[in-house]
Amino acid sequence: MPTPRSTTTPATGGEVFALIRSGQATTRTEIGNLTGLSRTAVAARVATLQASGLVVEREEGISTGGRPPAKLTFDVRAGVVLSAAVGRSRTQLAICDLAGDVIVTENVEQEIGASPAELMPVIAQRLIALREYLGENAKRTVGIGVSLPGTVDTQRGCSLNSPMMSGWDGVPLHPFLAEVTDAPILVDNDANVMVLAERRGDRRDFADMLLIKASTGLGAGLVSGGVLQRGALGAAGEIGHTKIAAAQGMTCRCGDIGCVEAVAGGWALVRNLQEQGREITHIRDLITLALAGDAEARRMIRESGRRIGEVLSAAVNLLNPEVVIVGGDMAQAYDTLVAGIRETLYGKAISIATQQLQILPWTHGELSGLVGSATMALDNVLSVRAVDQRLAQQK
Known part of the structure; x- marks a missing residue:
């Protein structure tokens, strides 16, 4: 602030x-x-x-x-910002006002494994169509925010290392969106933008925040001292590939052995339930079962929370955040998931680090990636430097 x-x-x-x-x-x-x-x-x-x-x-x-x-x-009505949260099988699109609040949204279902050349032109056309739908209310686009799973090169605007998005690594996304606007285009990791979304409203005073995205994969967004931390190569928060004893000998989708994702990621839970003969295809299906009272689905989510809590305990010891935010698809079963997280987090972390630690659910739910992507873009185009440049151009 x-x-x-x-x-x-x-x-x-x-x-x-x-x-x-x-x-x-x-x-x-x-x-x-x-x-x-x-x-x-x-x-x-x-x-x-x-x-x-x-x-x-x-x-x-x-x-x-x-x-x-x-x-x-x-x-906040002086313009709009466009937002795209790109996932493995679904991309969410939105137009937001200059406060980052969502005005209109649309989902784009895509084939798993779709390349940038296949998907990005569709995203560009749908964003243009959304803006045309709003008409005069979307008269001026000030920027576009895009989020991707996995490590992102924010300078080049491309995926750097994502096992989920094969064929996307090293491909800049800006050229695909050039027809939409000549305004700045910002690209970052999905968990990073989600933690930015949390630093709004009543939660903006949290200067040290750790967000866990528990979905198909596992990731984290980190704010320390009021500043988003990306790490030297943008790989900060890749907790899903931390090695734990419970995953020993198990192959992760990243190709390595022993990652926490191999036992706690949504994709692993879905696989395990499929092996039991259950007909599900996505972690959202498992969540639906859990919310309907399915005992096995609830057990698996709580156990996933325990494994996540193991990794979180080390992060809490190292970073000493004020708050841990739990988001992602599995956060829809928040009470069950967090019960597991608390078991191992508080059992393994040092007492001083958890003494005043709060664990809270995400604020924006399924809109989190869209709100966060918009917030990322707005923090850039409405920064002191950017506004000063804009005012200088008026003279």
């Missing part, structure tokens, strides 16, 4: 916008108090932000003599 400046350099228009966007400043007087700008300088910066369409000022309250008080707000 933006904080008052401590330098002698006058606050820029982008910095003033950051204060308004975060809600720290809602009046010209508050801007002056937080930045030290003169009334004339505040008026000039507010005027440029109003001209850009990012800020509106409305009279509110009752006048006590003279001009009624006016409130400055970020105009």
Whole structure:
């Protein structure tokens, strides 16, 4: 969250916008108090932000003599951001406002193993169609956020190492979306954007957060000191391929032996239930059975939670997060899954690391990847630097 400046350099228009966007400043007087700008300088910066369409000022309250008080707000209707959460068998698409709230969504079902050349043109056309459907309400696209499973090269905008998305590694996605918009296109890992989605609203004050995505695969998104952590090569959070004793000798879909995913990932649970003669094809089918009271499905989900908790205990010892967020398809059976997680997490982690630790469900449910992808794009295009560049181009 933006904080008052401590330098002698006058606050820029982008910095003033950051204060308004975060809600720290809602009046010209508050801007002056937080930045030290003169009334004339505040008026000039507010005027440029109003001209850009990012800020509106409305009279509110009752006048006590003279001009009624006016409130400055970020105009979230000044444009839209497009969002795509690409999965192995399904891609979710959305158009969001500039607050990152979803306006309209659409699902694209795809063949498992579809290549970028096959899927990305479909995504581009569906995004264009969604925008046309909204008409005037989607008049200006400020950016696109895309999430992918597995490690992502955020600089090149491509998958770097994903056993789920064969044929996607090293293929930049930007060219496929060039026909949609010339606005910035941001690409990141699915768990990373999901943890960004959690840092909104009541949870934005959590500076140290660990999100677990328990779905077909297992992954994690990490915020430390208020900053998303990707690691040196973007591989931070790949906990699904941590080795545990319970998976000894078992082959993971990544090709290695002994990964926690081989016993706790959704794909492994589905395989195990299929071997029992049950007709299911996806982890969502298993969740449906568990929610309907199926004893075996519930047992498998709780056991998966125990294995996840083993890996989480080491992460909690190392990182000492304030909160662990549980998301992904398996989070629909939250109570059962988390009961298993708590068993091993609290049993194996050191007491000081869990003393005040909270475990909470994801906020946005199945929309998490879409909200997170939009948030990622907006954090880029509405950053202080980006807004300052935009204001400079207006002059």
